[in-house]
Amino acid sequence: MPEIRALNQDGLSAFCRFLVHAAKIEPTAEPPFSLLCDGAHTSRLEGVASVDFQEFDSKYAFGSYIHEQVHGRIPVQVLRSSPGIWAWLALFYFDLLCPPGTTGRRKVLRPEKYVASADNITKGLDKHLLYFPWKLVWLHGDSAAWMLYPPLRQDTKLLRDMANSYRRNVRKEFVELARSLFFDETRRKFKRGHATGGSETPGTMRRLDRVTDQLDLTYDVFGLNAGELAGLLPTEFDRWRAARR
Amino acid sequence: MSKPLFFTGRKEVARSDVRIRLLNISGRVTRFEARLDLTGYRFGEDDAQVFVESYHTTYLERFAVGTLAHVNSGATISEPMPGLETGEIPLFRVKVVSASGPRRGVLLGAIDALRPEAEDVSGAAGSLLPLIPKSRDQMGNEFWKVHFNYSNEAQPELWINTDVQGLFQALQNQDPRITALILPEILRQVLLRLVEDQTEWTEDNSTLGKWLTFAKELYEEFEVWDEQDSEGSRRARREWVDNVVRAFAGTQRLVDLYHQQLEARVSEVG
Numbered sequence: 001m002p003e004i005r006a007l008n009q010d011g012l013s014a015f016c017r018f019l020v021h022a023a024k025i026e027p028t029a030e031p032p033f034s035l036l037c038d039g040a041h042t043s044r045l046e047g048v049a050s051v052d053f054q055e056f057d058s059k060y061a062f063g064s065y066i067h068e069q070v071h072g073r074i075p076v077q078v079l080r081s082s083p084g085i086w087a088w089l090a091l092f093y094f095d096l097l098c099p100p101g102t103t104g105r106r107k108v109l110r111p112e113k114y115v116a117s118a119d120n121i122t123k124g125l126d127k128h129l130l131y132f133p134w135k136l137v138w139l140h141g142d143s144a145a146w147m148l149y150p151p152l153r154q155d156t157k158l159l160r161d162m163a164n165s166y167r168r169n170v171r172k173e174f175v176e177l178a179r180s181l182f183f184d185e186t187r188r189k190f191k192r193g194h195a196t197g198g199s200e201t202p203g204t205m206r207r208l209d210r211v212t213d214q215l216d217l218t219y220d221v222f223g224l225n226a227g228e229l230a231g232l233l234p235t236e237f238d239r240w241r242a243a244r245r
Numbered sequence: 246m247s248k249p250l251f252f253t254g255r256k257e258v259a260r261s262d263v264r265i266r267l268l269n270i271s272g273r274v275t276r277f278e279a280r281l282d283l284t285g286y287r288f289g290e291d292d293a294q295v296f297v298e299s300y301h302t303t304y305l306e307r308f309a310v311g312t313l314a315h316v317n318s319g320a321t322i323s324e325p326m327p328g329l330e331t332g333e334i335p336l337f338r339v340k341v342v343s344a345s346g347p348r349r350g351v352l353l354g355a356i357d358a359l360r361p362e363a364e365d366v367s368g369a370a371g372s373l374l375p376l377i378p379k380s381r382d383q384m385g386n387e388f389w390k391v392h393f394n395y396s397n398e399a400q401p402e403l404w405i406n407t408d409v410q411g412l413f414q415a416l417q418n419q420d421p422r423i424t425a426l427i428l429p430e431i432l433r434q435v436l437l438r439l440v441e442d443q444t445e446w447t448e449d450n451s452t453l454g455k456w457l458t459f460a461k462e463l464y465e466e467f468e469v470w471d472e473q474d475s476e477g478s479r480r481a482r483r484e485w486v487d488n489v490v491r492a493f494a495g496t497q498r499l500v501d502l503y504h505q506q507l508e509a510r511v512s513e514v515g
Contacts (some may be wrong), residue, residue, distance in 0.1 A: 220296065220352055223342060
């Protein structure tokens with residue numbers, strides 16, 4: 001099993017060049033897998049952990065696997081703050097994150113899905129296809145499984161909005177509130193319409209973040225449980241609240 | 246659209262009533278100590294709970310530090326902070342929260358975006374632009390860079406590559422041989438980000454307000470954003486930033502200072 005490393009600045013640049021090239025010019029370009037064990041493009045970590053190449057049937061399966069591999073081996077604060085580690089993993093699992101189609105063409109998403117920025121929150125680690133599942137499993141365990149059911153490579157609107165809500169998604173009660181509003185427990189899928197419309201559309205996940213920002217000014221939002229939080233929400237959430245478990 | 250969320254009588258705790266100090270080991274924050282003086286606020290609920298929250302980009306820790314009565318007894322609060330990476334300096338918020346009855350969970354008082362005093366990272370406390378030491382792994386081959394730490398607002402920080410011997414100390418000591426070369430560009434980057442599209446002028450206690458107050462000492466206020474001419478407004482903002490930077494370099498006489506330092510150095514060597 002290969003030892004997890006971190007892409008250094010040169011490695012990150014080379015990977016980014018490939019992503020831009022594959023997205024805009026040559027979708028059949030071969031990923032630069034040789035970077036993974038190249039000492040000039042990677043650096044060793046504080047701690048040793050290994051990974052195996054295998055299929056994952058959901059983001060949750062990956063989050064649980066990688067959490068098991070790194071837990072107690074690589075310090076959490078290093079995992080939380082090092083884009084190089086997650087870029088290395090994205091390259092290692094690139095065939096899962098961005099598989100070639102029957103013609104060999106890959107549909108490459110925005111670069112921050114594979115290489116996060118350390119200093120720009122709009123392209124930060126929460127936007128990364130692998131970091132965010134790990135973070136949610138690390139923080140919330142199986143309480144996060146409901147929103148991590150989509151395939152590893154899929155970039156879903158609810159997860160994007162949850163990642164944007166980076167001050168909230170660390171809080172178990174907020175995740176539970178989002179579940180009670182936007183997850184259909186019978187169909188085991190996100191409810192239809194939770195992400196329809198623009199940023200100001202009432203009752204969406206994005207609005208939940210903004211409304212919680214408002215509530216933050218008058219309530220200790222972090223100290224309230226999901227039921228108490230739901231009780232404070234304005235009427236725009238009634239259509240979801242009526243259907244709460 | 247959302248219904249209004251009514252004001253509940255929360256009191257703003259004064260910054261002067263909260264002192265938070267970070268204890269560092271080799272640039273990594275390991276613990277904070279806080280002293281709060283909330284005796285003058287008449288919250289009316291001695292059993293109210295006091296919480297301290299520390300946060301930095303995607304990091305957040307919350308500490309229940311006791312009842313209001315306990316905090317007002319003059320106790321020093323001391324808590325470990327194991328979750329921070331080297332060089333990360335968190336901001337803090339303090340909350341006084343109603344603990345029982347129908348107002349349970351309501352904020353009785355609060356203060357946000359508190360910048361702590363730091364024991365061995367001089368320049369971090371109360372500074373417009375905290376200096377943050379960063380490892381070679383984090384900085385690569387860059388000597389320095391302006392980083393924006395997003396909490397409620399964009400807070401600029403100056404990250405310094407600690408692998409470059411003497412650079413961090415030179416900036417701490419405001420050595421003109423270094424600062425003259427890089428400060429104008431740092432100021433340009435900070436202002437360009439802070440006054441981007443549609444930002445309104447303010448001189449309040451926010452980070453933006455403090456930077457604009459500083460800029461006003463150098464140059465006039467920027468024009469109000471014109472929705473009908475976004476491109477023209479954007480150009481005007483860039484020109485305003487150029488004028489502030491030019492005024493800064495002129496006021497500080499950076500080239501003269503640089504020459505003086507070089508001459509002094511030559512004399513010492515001679």
